[in-house]
Amino acid sequence: MAIIEAASDRRGGVDWAGIGWMYLFFWYFSGVTQLMIALSGAAAFEGLQQASMVSALWLIPLLLFPAHTRLLAGVIGTVLWLSSLAGFGYFLVYGQEFSQSVIFIMFESNTVESSEYLKHYFAWWIVFSTLAYGLGGWLLWRKVRPVYLPRKALPVACVLLFVVSMGYEAVHQYLKRDTLERAMAEFEENIESAAFWQLAVGYHQYRLQLTNMAKQLSDMERIPPLKNLTDAHAGQPATLVLILGESTDRQRMSLYGYGRPTTPNLDRLRDELQVFDNVIGPRPYTIEAMQQILTFADMEHPDLYLSTPTLIRMMKQAGYKTYWITNQQTMTRRNTMLTTLSKQADEQVYLNNNRDQNTTSQYDSVVLEPFGKVLADSAPRKLVVIHLLGTHMSYQYRYPQEYARFTDRAGVPANVTDDQLEIYNSYDNAVLYNDYVVSSLIERFRATDPNGFLLYMSDHGESVYDAPNNAVLGRNELAPTTQMYTVPFLVWTSPSWQARQQTDFAASLHRPYSTSHFIHTWADLAGLRFDEFTPGKSLVNPGFQALPRLIGNPYQAKTVRDFDQVAQQQAAALAAGVEQGQAAR
Template identity: 45%
Template sequence: MQSTVPATTFNLPSQPGEAKQSMMWTYVLFWYLTGVTQLLIGMSRTASFEGFKDATITALLWLIPLLLLPKHAKKVTGLFAVLVWLLALPGFGYFLVYRQEITQSLIFIIFESNQSESREYFQNYFSWTIGLGFILFTAIPVYLWSKIDAFTIKKTTAYAAVLGILLVVFAYPMIKAIKARDIGVAYSTIDRHFAVSSPWQLLLGYMHYERELGEIERNLLSFKKIPPLTHLTEQAKPLPTTVVIVIGESTNRLHMGLYGYYRDTNPKLSSIQNELSVFDNVFASRPNTIESLEQVLTFANQHHPDVYKTKPSLMAMMKQAGYRTYWVSNQQTLTARNTMLTTFAKQADQQVFLNTSRQQNAYSFDEKVLAPYTEILNRQDEKKLIVVHLLGTHMKYAYRYPEAYDVFHDDKGLPKDLSADQVETINAYDNAVRYNDSIVYALIDRLKHKQQHSLLVYFSDHGEDVYDSAQHDFQGRNEASPTYAMYAIPFVVWHSPNWINAPLLASPEILHRQFDNADFIYAFSDLIGLRYDGFMPHESVVNSAFLEDPILVGNPYGRSLQQLVDTKALTRHDYD
């Protein structure tokens, strides 16, 4: 006599497609709630479809409660759907207004703003178009939920389905962790995939905000304990005085028409070339933003990489000299990688953060900086420093410029034997360089029209190899295998006709000096007329006492420094 399966919640369904239909409608319901915003982000070309892909996969997890409690399918699904809907509304609404997604960077900006500024983030929600969007966003899930019914399913089938879902969602992160022999890899991968959709988007975003903010506050506390420069003096100068530092991103000068590149990637800057001091032998010390700027914006260098922890930063120096300081950034604000960068920004008297993107593959055009920059220029400060940090030509290059700057499409003049994808990458990079040219020109032009005693310095944090090296087979940056293009950066100075230290830039000879931009703080001090104990004139590229240094690249903590290829071999002149 054959045994029979007890009539439990996990029995076979009385109607053959019942379970499948309920699970299908449940998946579509949660796929919609968690993925529709990411779908709109991708369709609007605000960012890639990567977030939508992640939401499509993680939505499978909402089938698990249904599989375990099939008899209560409608109630269970409705309960979770309401929760997800409530937490998805802010992200959906924010996209409708600002065409961006909610991230920890946005949370940071909102909490760092005053009450009036925070209110501006939300006041646009109260329009009839946003209200209509919310109605549609609610009505569709209600319809999908109405299609779900209770069902029965075999216990073994349900458990097998749950296991399959867990494998689909978590197998890849675990495999990555096993290969890397680091469980942290699995955590970071899971975190990245879940951070795009409700309810994890807000929950993880706030957790990340708290974690990164804590790190920034600890850094700021450490910086506050650093004693100021001793015997700091400043050369007398006309007032008002405005000093601007423009920090580019991933731009190598080999792709700049201003430096002889065969393509016209610098039409704007070339049109005012007679007003510029264009240094053609300047190099970054490290090929990554944070590590590079830890040296550029402090007294640290490749031989003394930790000095930024014990000596004042450039921002602290300028505040000590009596300058009102501002930081305008189109870089990502609050990520695990950017905490030190945000710490430098937070040392300024005022910060304007403009990029809330979760990922780099997102549109955040640098023209965003122009409005706040102009507003700051119009402020009545006797002396001010404005740091403008651009997104520049950061990968992925096609996200760095609007359609109007999509100029280069062919392979004319490019190295032979490049693949179609490589040609497309180079064209996108050159388009990004051309757009960057327009932004830097606009920053100079607006400063020029203020007709103040003013100075602007533009450089990139590091370069990028875009199939520039010998075999033309590498794109990106790799500190372990350095190439010339990764470190060759633009360095351009503009000043008003009455700039007090214009004579320092008068000699054409200085433009060809080999200079490590880790020593930027000395050249900058010379240009604006600052002196203090520890100032080293031989490290300032504009000083008559300047001594050229070798360009040493590599990880200074790994004792792997080497001379950069195709640069002059020299003796290092440094402090002990």
């Protein structure tokens, strides 16, 4: 050791190569997996960047106790290697990034399900890859050597390493967030990609969200059932399907008149569909929209979901076996409400366990196989809820390469700039793939000759460089555009169901409606009546009343607006822009 220290002194006092080997050794257990994830396109490079920074933390004990460098490196490295195997193996099997959603699935699965997964995915090459991965770590450990820093430089180096690895991010989140709880959650999310923390943070968040979900479920269990519920189809076999889309603006669907052929399959099925063309979502965010879509809450009474049954519980009360199939992320801080809703169903199929939704390995077609299995279930009365990723940002991750059909300016409005063109086209490609998924679900359902109906709608829309707000991308209820709220709303009914229900769809296809009252429409379509049912809030009821279509945050009165006024203002701005363009020519 004295020889190494003397040699370091002759080189200027710091063994930089030794520090480099230390860092590479610790980085290996996070960086290898994150590098594979990034290079495969399964997720962005953000995880690699985060893991690379957090890995610097483990240099501190080795610099503080250089006499025990190899022992400390061995102990810490073993912990990192063992904790990294979950993420490494998960990527080898699924091509996805390990997340707390995976932990949720692991703990929610029984031993039979776990053994079935192991049998299905086990391959010897995975064993050899894991052994090779361990061998790589051992070879790097052999390169680790003591590094003796000058006494005055040691505390400075340790502080800098802590700041770079965790300290800066912790302070940054604390100053940026409005509560300590929020800051802690964001901080944990930003260190989650690194080994050890991936399991520690994932398990901590799993327990936290499980506690929150358990409380919500417990509260919902105490909600009394609907009063005096009757079912016009009681005693009859029935299968009802609700497809919940994501971020899909109907103004970008050829089914609704868009110039590009973005929905060729639904266009082909149009004669079998009831296409409602004046429906909006109440809020441009999934969780907030779902709180109203799937409950009795609405813009005027946003807290009713806390005291009235959800759509799932309503259907269970009517005697339906309920299923929830989702390609949305399962267990994240943001998605607890969705998972709580899904847990009310009798059976759940969680398909998306990625830490990052932006992956090229998780397309919505994954819902087709479990949907087929549910249709084959012998239960006589079934409700099937399917939640898609749809056209969620980032759009290029929502479709496989063969659906990248819109790549040039053909059919693109003149207002779209060259810099915006790629994103504009990728959204249309996402709509095109969504058309394939939704039409495939309809065709599979139709092939079973069901007694029932299928309804597809989106939670909200999306603004993607649409005129006259040419620079707007995404959703912002403080600066609303119509595209953020206009949603597709389609119904397919089987002949046997329609014959019994005899709903006059022709009278309701153009009615102005907000999905904040959707539960009344669903109950009406399903033939359910109860004391809480309001005919005027059902889109398909003869007693329908055209109510103001409010948008905005119902908890902040200043943000609440009438959608139709927003639409009028946008139409006027568009007309003014056209006139100015014509005058300029």
